Amino acid sequence: MPVFQIKEDISLVLCGEAGQGIQTVETILAQAVKQSGYNIFSTKEYMSRVRGGQNSTEIRVSSHRVASYVDRIDLLLALSSGAINHLRNRISSDTLIMGDTEHINSVKNDKTGGNIPDSNFIEIPLMETAQEIGGPIFANVIAAGALSCLLNIPKEIFDGLISDMFTRKGSEILEKDLKAGEAGYKIGIRLMESEGNQIQLSLQGQSSVRDELLINGTDAVGLGCLAGECRFISSYPMTPSTPLQNFLASNAHEFELIYEQAEDEIAAINMALGASYAGARSIVATSGSGFALMEEGVGLAGMIETPIVIYIGQRPGPAVGLPTRTSQEDLNLALYSGPGEFPRIIFSPGNLEDAFTLTHKAFDLAEKYQIPVFILSDQYFADCYYNIPSLPLEDVENENYLVKTTPEYKRYLITHDGITPRGIPGYGDGLVIVDSDEHDEEGHITEDLEIRTHMVNKRLIKMEQIRKEAVAPELGGSEDYQSLVIGWGSTYWPIREGVESFNKKYPDQKLGFLHFKQVYPLHQSVAEYLEKAEDVIILENNAQGQLANIIKLETGFEIQEKLLKYNGMPFSVEDVEERIIKFMGIANEGTGGYDETMDAGEVLK
């Protein structure tokens, strides 16, 4: 009988149907892991349904920092019969599978889907125990308890979290959940002590991790909004932007801001522009199709030079696409949205610190240049959690760009840099006139073609300063690189981990990684970075290489190698490393049973 010894970086996956409470297990375990001093990363993939289907959550527990998704599964907890088949491609001969007898047996007996050795299965009496406690709804907490026990998480920490979560549901439910956790721990102890299925997990906890922040991409953007003094958000719920809407709505009282659920995305952006015109820093949050409805409003923001921050949580399209999956398909949409020509900025944060800092910056730059500023996120980034030491709160300062008007005030006074000091109605003795038609300096409608030309120039000349202020891409990996990997947005950590792992194995290869956190306009250093490399490969979660095309447009540099993944799943660390090995022309030495054939929706161009 094998002894499952799992090293210092464990990939734990929970899989079951929607409605089985996997989210609860994730929340409890993530906190428990961190409070025990282990580093934690979690990500979920789920179907667009409220009940049924197969949803899974990956929790990486590690002695060192982890922030990216891996395909590898060390320990799978299957809460449904379909769970194992759902994850079949990610299960290897090293994967330990725990589940109820019923679920395990249905897979053992079905030999069509590959051959997982019987010794990889561990039956645990989840349902039976749950029934004893009070019904199937307790199965999730029992499972959490068992895993928590296997991870050596002190029971007091676990019980504390159960109390935090269930106290509000009343003492009877709390008591049963504590009992469920207890039963889970007993199962865990039995597994560790039994001779047949001995599991040993060896992890090094660090006390410093306990005091770190545990947040996800949505929280980081949301905190950035609060730091940027966001006072108004009007939006329409749409996955995966809804969590940001929830975050801001839940903080509306404390931070004196307004959340309004608009009747549609058109109303949302127009309402936000009204609030911004009246001096409230405003944001809208949406996803691809919802943003498509906002496009007319983006043009309005451009024309009336009124600040707005636009958060797009990307998901696969076109149209409704795959509502709960991830993609980087809406860069073109953001870049080319709105009729006519006007300046804009597009940020694409890839780690939590940048998400916070760039969101704060988005509010600042929107006010400074009186333009729309975009934050491109996606389902993967919005939903993934990991621990970080802190956020740079000390750097947060907000400049006030509003001026008190005088009777002579002209909203569109032509200035050398295109920026007219911005007045708002009710602050001063002047009048603030904005018009979606072409307008004169006062803001009144005009069809004077000479004024028209001046106004176009006034709006576009702001790009000069905006370009100078662009955020530089971040270089990682080898500093004197010969080959360069390019990525943007949420692929930051998977690529970084893949490149670091590659560089460790092949130290003489000199591989660099250039990550773009601002995708428009590009920083002036970009061309230089690219020209220095002998070979360049770009990784994007879309089918056309949208950033590669923008890079070509902006710098003339054509990236030949594109690794594009557009099946709705994020790049995993294995994906990245595997492809880099191919790209670098190194013979594959095997990466732990990874299928040689390419996944669906993955193309190496």
Add this chain to the structure above:
Amino acid sequence: MKPKDFDIPGADVAWCPGCGNLSILRSLKTALAELEIQPEDLVFVSGIGQAGKLPHYIRGNVFNGLHGRSLSPATGIKAANPELMVIDVSGDGCMYGEGGNHFMHTIRRNPDITNLVHNNMVYGLTKGQASPTSQREFNTPLQVDGVFLEPFNPLAVAIALDASFVARAFSGDRKQTIEIFKAAIKHKGYALVDIFQPCVTFNKVNTRNWFRKHTYYLEDDHDPENRNLAFQRATETGEYPLGIFYQNPTKSTFEENLSVYGEVKKPLYQRKFDKEKLRTLVETKR
């Protein structure tokens, strides 16, 4: 104050001579002057169309936005700074066609704004097509067989949604129009005034004389707080009643319901950033 305090000297007015918009503009200036409202405290919000140009001919702050969308920025402005008086000026195409969804949901929100809708039953700016309020059998270059859609009934829709103030005026009767405007502006909450007006260029059916012949004022003893009766009167066709159909003085406004104005009444732009609060929130994530 005098109506001329709202004049913009040298404004290049784009309306036809004899246009109902001119009377509406004059009536509005008079109503505002009589209410002693300062132009600096006023924001005119409009969309696109001939009516949407009105804010360019009257002194005040202006947000002339997109076609059909005016109620959304109007709501946003009022929410961000309730001290401002917000008047939305739209036409029948803008408000009832392109902006129909916003019309319904703004009524539900009930912001304290006045919504003046110039209703000439035709599209002027795009030159003579049917509007949502065009009457049946109205011929246009696009409706070559005549309009056969049911005309949109804004008053009935508004009353059905329990809009807090619903009235109809006729631009040709300035005296009564001024009184209706004043009542709408003074009303706390969303106030709709649908204004019949002739389009002298594109509507040869619903002319000034047609409106005179086909309208009459609600009786002095009409009870504007009787919603069912108001709805009934709003569905009258053939002869169209004018005046204040319905008023619900008990409704709270959108702004009053916003938690940001619970204790502090200051407009949002005057609020101060509190970094300590942010720090405290971040600490809870540890």
